[in-house]
Amino acid sequence: MVGVTRPPDDSVDRIVRAWAARDPQLDASPLEVVGRLLLCAQHCEREILAALAEFELSFADFDVINTLRRRADPDGTNPTDLARSSLITSGAMTARLNRLESAGLIERTPDAADRRAVRVRLTPGGERLAERALVAVLAADERFLDPLGRRQREALAGTLKDLLLPHEDAQPR
Known part of the structure; x- marks a missing residue:
């Protein structure tokens, strides 16, 4: 068609094309979605890691302090x-x-209902850092x-949700 420009090829286009040349019977089309999801x-x-570097937080640390903040x-x-x-092991x-x-970002205190247990909360400094890191x-x-x-x-959000839901439902809780 005249006037219609194709977007430039990305690395996934090149991989799929290479597979088609190497093995024309192979259907590598799932890579067009899965490959792009993984690369994205x-x-x-x-x-995200570059944004967190300023705060000297790993993604896992960020996840914990902002889970505490969210809860x-x-x-x-x-x-x-x-x-x-936060979906990690105890x-x-x-x-x-x-x-x-x-x-100094969290404090643990004894659980009033169960003397063997503790409760975790953000310190005021942890609260401030969690907020700044979330904004970043x-x-x-x-x-x-x-x-x-x-x-x-x-x-895209709707499409990804449609893709994610059946896999989340299959996860043990």
Whole structure:
């Protein structure tokens, strides 16, 4: 068609074309979606990690302090519930909490209802850092999504949700 310009090829186009030349019977079309999802995730993760470097936080540390902030449990959060909310194992959570406590971002206090348990809450400094880091991460997300308009973002979010839901439902809780 006259006047219609094709977008430039990306690395996935080149890979699919190479597979078609190497093995014409192979249907490599799933790579057009999955390959791009994986590459986009890598690029987005790099943007987020760069944003968090200013705060000397790993993504996992960011996840924990902002999970605490999001939950806003007035008496603190049980570490097991926190691990469930942030989708990591309780063993990994203990090491992470030790590191965050040493940095003065969280505090652990005895659980009033169960003397064997503790509750975790952000310190005032942890609350401030969590908020600043979240703003930086959301700005990185925005930069990553900048090539898309509002309608494209809405359509992509809906499509990705359709793709994600059957896999989330299959996960044990």
